Amino acid sequence: MTVTVAIVGSGPAGFYTAQALLDRGDGYAIDIIDLQPAPFGLIRFGVAPDHQATKNVMRKFHQTALRDQVSFFGNVEVGRDVSVDELRDAYDAVVLAIGASDERGLNIPGGGLPGVYPSQAFAGWYNAQPQYRDLDPLLDHQAIAVIGNGNVAIDVARVLVKNENEMASSDLPEHVAAAIASSPLCDVYVFGRRGPNQAKFTNVELREMGRLEQCVSLVDPAQLPDEASGHDERDLRLKKKNLDTLRGFAGALPGSKPKRVHFQFYAMPVEVLGEARVEGLRLERTQVIEGRAQGTGETFEIACGAVVAAIGYRARAIEGAPFDDHRGVVSNTDGRVGDGLYAVGWIMRGPSGVISTNKKDGVLVAGHIEADIGGGGKPGRSGLEGLLRDRGVRAVSYDDWQAIEAAEIANATPPAPRRKFTTTDEMLAVLD
Numbered sequence: 188m189t190v191t192v193a194i195v196g197s198g199p200a201g202f203y204t205a206q207a208l209l210d211r212g213d214g215y216a217i218d219i220i221d222l223q224p225a226p227f228g229l230i231r232f233g234v235a236p237d238h239q240a241t242k243n244v245m246r247k248f249h250q251t252a253l254r255d256q257v258s259f260f261g262n263v264e265v266g267r268d269v270s271v272d273e274l275r276d277a278y279d280a281v282v283l284a285i286g287a288s289d290e291r292g293l294n295i296p297g298g299g300l301p302g303v304y305p306s307q308a309f310a311g312w313y314n315a316q317p318q319y320r321d322l323d324p325l326l327d328h329q330a331i332a333v334i335g336n337g338n339v340a341i342d343v344a345r346v347l348v349k350n351e352n353e354m355a356s357s358d359l360p361e362h363v364a365a366a367i368a369s370s371p372l373c374d375v376y377v378f379g380r381r382g383p384n385q386a387k388f389t390n391v392e393l394r395e396m397g398r399l400e401q402c403v404s405l406v407d408p409a410q411l412p413d414e415a416s417g418h419d420e421r422d423l424r425l426k427k428k429n430l431d432t433l434r435g436f437a438g439a440l441p442g443s444k445p446k447r448v449h450f451q452f453y454a455m456p457v458e459v460l461g462e463a464r465v466e467g468l469r470l471e472r473t474q475v476i477e478g479r480a481q482g483t484g485e486t487f488e489i490a491c492g493a494v495v496a497a498i499g500y501r502a503r504a505i506e507g508a509p510f511d512d513h514r515g516v517v518s519n520t521d522g523r524v525g526d527g528l529y530a531v532g533w534i535m536r537g538p539s540g541v542i543s544t545n546k547k548d549g550v551l552v553a554g555h556i557e558a559d560i561g562g563g564g565k566p567g568r569s570g571l572e573g574l575l576r577d578r579g580v581r582a583v584s585y586d587d588w589q590a591i592e593a594a595e596i597a598n599a600t601p602p603a604p605r606r607k608f609t610t611t612d613e614m615l616a617v618l619d
């Protein structure tokens with residue numbers, strides 16, 4: 188008998204789970220549900236627009252979506268249009284793959300001023316995520332501060348300083364490109380509370396910052412430790428490479444290009460300055476003791492017009508699933524949440540790792556489903572379709588999505604791969 192599975196969320200974790208189930212045989216009917224009309228989660232709305240090669244994994248997921256056993260229900264929000272409990276009634280197994288979509292706030296005085304943006308909103312804006320279409324960030328100053336020492340901080344800095352030529356083969360939305368092009372921005376400060384040995388940058392991303400056409404990356408050589416350190420051999424290799432790259436930045440000339448990215452370590456933001464909007468940032472110098480940043484009491488300020496906090500993501504609780512508020516994930520034991528209810532990806536283990544890190548979650552949970560679910564027998568798709576019909580929800584099928592995508596590709600000016608629609612209404616209008 189066919190086992191019916193609803194996967195809530197069409198990001199990497201959701202698609203890897205679908206693939207892993209298909210790898211186990213033909214006995215599964217899989218419906219992937221997403222609140223966005225567009226599939227693929229953060230591959231579309233998080234991965235930077237100039238890193239198209241990283242987005243190539245979508246092609247593999249596309250093949251999965253085309254399989255007979257798989258259906259896509261976009262534009263359907265679980266928790267609003269249909270509940271987790273209703274899905275559990277309709278499907279033999281329900282897999283939560285909803286990611287971690289809440290920001291971590293900048294919890295310091297002034298953190299709520301206009302001009303302070305969580306990276307989630309900022310990356311959503313430059314990636315055409317509909318809810319951030321009108322973020323309209325304040326880019327009217329020559330300097331901006333980015334807080335955080337992970338790849339998302341680098342993404343934000345890089346997207347802001349690359350020129351038109353470097354972005355030509357990206358899918359940066361036009362209104363975003365126009366906002367960046369007309370901005371006087373020439374100094375981006377990337378602040379880390381700890382040192383280069385603790386920074387989470389991967390080396391490919393860091394190295395790219397040394398090869399930008401109009402921007403030079405800088406670091407104070409006094410902030411570079413003599414030796415790299417890491418928590419294991421692999422980490423040590425990475426830190427050595429990063430240190431070499433940063434040594435290259437330390438020798439760069441600030442005036443050699445019109446824009447600058449300043450990597451500043453051992454600096455902890457303590458207050459966003461300004462009356463009605465961001466006018467600057469006050470930071471405290473730190474020292475790292477046993478891996479932790481400790482304030483030294485010495486402060487300094489920079490003038491800037493906006494602050495982007497790239498300090499991590501947090502999952503949002505969903506009704507019908509227990510939530511571990513401390514860890515910020517759905518309570519689960521190795522992906523098992525309850526009877527016939529599972530979690531994968533960032534909602535299962537928190538927001539860390541790269542796209543492929545989510546693959547093992549899908550494999551693990553597909554194994555659980557095979558082991559836990561006996562004969563199946565719940566209606567699955569017809570049950571969901573009935574609920575959506577009764578509620579007048581306009582679900583976007585995978586065929587619909589392909590029509591939307593074809594329009595995005597047709598609207599693009601090569602070498603841009605697509606011109607993304609920036610609102611849900613625009614996407615749905617393609618189908619009318």
Ligand SMILES: Cc1cc2nc3c(=O)[nH]c(=O)nc-3n(C[C@H](O)[C@H](O)[C@H](O)COP(=O)(O)OP(=O)(O)OC[C@H]3O[C@@H](n4cnc5c(N)ncnc54)[C@H](O)[C@@H]3O)c2cc1C
Pocket residue numbers: 195196197198199200201220221222223226227228229230232233234235238241263264265266284285286287288310339342500505531532533534539540541542543544545
């Ligand atoms: C800004 C940014 C840039 C990144 N860049 C890279 C990179 O360059 N390379 C790399 O390897 N990794 C990158 N990552 C990490 C990578 O994106 C994640 O590892 C991965 O996307 C996590 O997968 P997920 O499926 O758990 O979550 P997501 O990708 O977030 O997918 C969750 C999906 O669930 C949907 N959803 C949420 N709630 C509901 C609901 N209630 N009902 C229905 N659907 C719902 C969402 O719309 C989304 O489609 C980046 C992450 C971020 C935040």
